[in-house]
Amino acid sequence: xxxxAMLLLAATGLFTLQAQASSTEQxxxxxxxxxxxxxxxxxxxxxxxxxxxxxxxPDGAFGDKVRLGYQLFVNTQQLRDKxxxxxxxxxNCHMDAGRKANASPLWGAYFAYPAYRKKDDKxxxxxxxxxxxxxxxxxxxxxxxxxxxxxxxxxxxxxxxMGGLMDEAKISGPVPELSDTELLKGAKREDFPLPEGxxxxxxxxxxxxxxxxxxxxIPKPELAYSPERGKEVYVAHCQTxxxxxxxxxxxxxxxxLPPLWGPKSYNWGAGMHRVNTAAxxxxxxxxxxxxxxxxHQQAWDVxxxxxxxxxxxxxxxxxxxxxxxxxxxxxxxxxxxSVDGKVLGTESYPVFPKKS
Amino acid sequence: MKINTLVISLTLVSxxxxxxxxxxxxxxxxxxxxxxxxxxxxxxGEGIEPLGPRLAGLSSEYIxxxxxxxxxxxxxxxxxxxxxxxxxxxxxxxxxxxxxAQQVKTQVTPLIRGKQVTFxxxxxxxxxxxxxxxxxxxCVTCHGPSGxxxxxxxxxxGQQASxxxxxxxxxxxxxxxxxxxxxxxxxANKLTAAEVDALATYFANLK
Numbered sequence: 001x002x003x004x005a006m007l008l009l010a011a012t013g014l015f016t017l018q019a020q021a022s023s024t025e026q027x028x029x030x031x032x033x034x035x036x037x038x039x040x041x042x043x044x045x046x047x048x049x050x051x052x053x054x055x056x057x058p059d060g061a062f063g064d065k066v067r068l069g070y071q072l073f074v075n076t077q078q079l080r081d082k083x084x085x086x087x088x089x090x091x092n093c094h095m096d097a098g099r100k101a102n103a104s105p106l107w108g109a110y111f112a113y114p115a116y117r118k119k120d121d122k123x124x125x126x127x128x129x130x131x132x133x134x135x136x137x138x139x140x141x142x143x144x145x146x147x148x149x150x151x152x153x154x155x156x157x158x159x160x161x162m163g164g165l166m167d168e169a170k171i172s173g174p175v176p177e178l179s180d181t182e183l184l185k186g187a188k189r190e191d192f193p194l195p196e197g198x199x200x201x202x203x204x205x206x207x208x209x210x211x212x213x214x215x216x217x218i219p220k221p222e223l224a225y226s227p228e229r230g231k232e233v234y235v236a237h238c239q240t241x242x243x244x245x246x247x248x249x250x251x252x253x254x255x256x257l258p259p260l261w262g263p264k265s266y267n268w269g270a271g272m273h274r275v276n277t278a279a280x281x282x283x284x285x286x287x288x289x290x291x292x293x294x295x296h297q298q299a300w301d302v303x304x305x306x307x308x309x310x311x312x313x314x315x316x317x318x319x320x321x322x323x324x325x326x327x328x329x330x331x332x333x334x335x336x337x338s339v340d341g342k343v344l345g346t347e348s349y350p351v352f353p354k355k356s
Numbered sequence: 357m358k359i360n361t362l363v364i365s366l367t368l369v370s371x372x373x374x375x376x377x378x379x380x381x382x383x384x385x386x387x388x389x390x391x392x393x394x395x396x397x398x399x400x401g402e403g404i405e406p407l408g409p410r411l412a413g414l415s416s417e418y419i420x421x422x423x424x425x426x427x428x429x430x431x432x433x434x435x436x437x438x439x440x441x442x443x444x445x446x447x448x449x450x451x452x453x454x455x456x457a458q459q460v461k462t463q464v465t466p467l468i469r470g471k472q473v474t475f476x477x478x479x480x481x482x483x484x485x486x487x488x489x490x491x492x493x494x495c496v497t498c499h500g501p502s503g504x505x506x507x508x509x510x511x512x513x514g515q516q517a518s519x520x521x522x523x524x525x526x527x528x529x530x531x532x533x534x535x536x537x538x539x540x541x542x543x544a545n546k547l548t549a550a551e552v553d554a555l556a557t558y559f560a561n562l563k
Contacts, residue, residue: 054485055474067473075470096488240508240536241498249507251500252466289493291542 036119036271037112039214039280048101048212049108049164052175057159062177065148069156072149073098073106076138077254079149085140085352086312087248087255087264090133093272095285099160101212102284107161108213110154113186115208126154126186136270139312141352146184154183161187161210162195169201215280221300225275227339230305233298237287246309261309263349268314268335269328276332278303308334313348321345384457387450389443396435401455409519412458413511419452421508421534430534432526462563464513466501469494479554492546495555498539503559517560524552 054070057063072079074097076089091097098106113126124132127150131142143149155178162175176195185192188208223229234242241257242248248259259265271277283299294302314335317324321343325336335345386399393401396408403410411419425431426440443451467484475481483503486494496502498509505511512520526532527544535541547555 050489057473070473071470073470075468078470096486100488237537240539249509251506251509252468252502252504254466254468254501256469256497256500287537287539288497289539289542290491291538 039217042216046211051099051160052163058174065152065155066159068152083134083140083143084138088258092258102216104214106157108210110157110161111187111207127184137266139267151180171195218283218296221297225300225304227305227308230301233302234305260306261311267312274332275303275307308339313351315351389447390451390454401458405516406518411455413460416452416456418510420448423448425534432531464502468501479558490546502562512559513562517556520556
């Protein structure tokens with residue numbers, strides 16, 4: 001009780017400070033309700049797993065699944081209206097088609113599942129983790145368990161990771177083919193089939209924590225993050241690609257420069273709606289191609305600016321923003337908070353709308 | 357010239373110009389301010405190699421930004437800097453609007469990313485998938501599928517190879533600036549001389 005009263009006081013204090021600048025509520029510090037798998041600060045001089053080139057994908061049925069996985073990953077829009085309800089593609093957040101270290105690479109995730117996820121309060125298989133991406137990041141409706149799309153994405157993730165691990169361990173030859181059932185489970189388990197010799201090199205736990213997995217954590221900002229300062233960062237460094245209104249830019253119908261908020265972007269349940277996740281992603285991966293480095297403070301501020309806009313509803317919400325906020329939010333995000341006189345979540349865009 | 361005078365007189369007579377100091381051009385007609393551009397860029401902005409690049413297919417936003425850059429010396433070019441200075445008032449807007457409205461004669465069917473998984477040609481792979489081991493993003497991420505361009509990102513498909521090459525070199529040596537956060541300079545500086553040549557030819561031939 002005392003603790004929460006202190007928090008409340010602290011939050012009120014912050015709010016008073018902020019209120020002078022604008023009407024945006026400060027997201028309070030609370031226990032994290034939907035923390036992703038932990039990420040780690042980036043280590044200097046660290047080397048990372050290097051996936052094999054796509055030209056090494058073998059011919060045949062297994063290789064076809066891997067190739068399809070790649071194609072779905074970079075052009076997820078081919079699933080629009082079937083499983084996808086926004087304009088994003090997986091590769092928007094997982095750079096270099098899920099191969100790049102420190103950009104939540106697929107190979108890092110594959111060896112980290114099955115894993116307990118706070119968000120779902122259960123142990124999720126790799127397939128279930130991807131289903132989450134469809135429901136939240138893609139604002140869609142996840143393909144059913146065992147569907148060809150989930151098999152393909154799992155096969156691609158596995159192939160990237162296993163090829164890289166084999167090369168590091170100097171184990172030659174093609175990546176061993178696995179059954180769909182094995183592929184969908186993910187690799188963080190004692191009974192995961194490995195090429196001979198690999199089990200001796202690394203434990204399951206080591207494979208689950210490959211350097212470069214997730215987005216590297218950055219220190220908390222010196223000043224409480226602020227959408228107002230974030231807007232200045234956005235105007236200076238982001239809007240050329242993502243547009244003044246955050247709606248990205250389409251060329252030939254493809255949003256390679258993705259919308260960041262509004263009806264065409266990720267919904268209120270996606271990991272990226274959290275200010276911390278977005279700040280980690282941005283600091284490490286933006287501006288695209290990294291011609292310059294934003295400061296930690298700039299990354300936090302611009303993440304707050306982007307994520308204090310309305311977006312598609314949290315699919316877990318049962319219609320009551322306050323209730324959904326209490327149950328799923330209030331950790332490092334703006335859902336249920338008042339920004340410019342409007343409570344975010346109350347005018348959310350639809351979940352899984354048809355492309356008009 | 358006669359036609360232009362006639363058009364202007366008609367416009368004046370019909371009273372459209374009453375609200376503005378400059379005569380309003382009927383849609384599609386070349387504004388007088390653009391006449392100077394024609395000798396190097398062609399009447400429809402089709403480009404005349406090696407005098408001037410194609411302007412058709414570029415956005416109005418892009419053309420006007422570049423003209424401002426020439427005026428301010430952010431983009432340096434011995435011919436274009438004085439040319440841009442001749443555009444006063446809303447001259448830049450008129451020229452940009454005229455040339456951006458011109459159609460590119462050849463149709464390019466865009467190759468959507470992911471359609472092709474592997475590329476035998478290293479240059480096509482660089483254009484479509486980049487080379488992240490060097491921090492090089494794919495050209496098509498910003499310039500669009502098949503380099504069709506849009507907004508502030510110029511169309512590359514079918515542009516003159518000599519021009520694309522000159523520009524990549526200008527980004528490298530700093531004669532061309534004005535990109536936000538040096539994004540394009542950063543990319544250009546990672547390209548080898550051979551890649552500059554190959555990419556210029558690759559995009560020029562996407563017709």
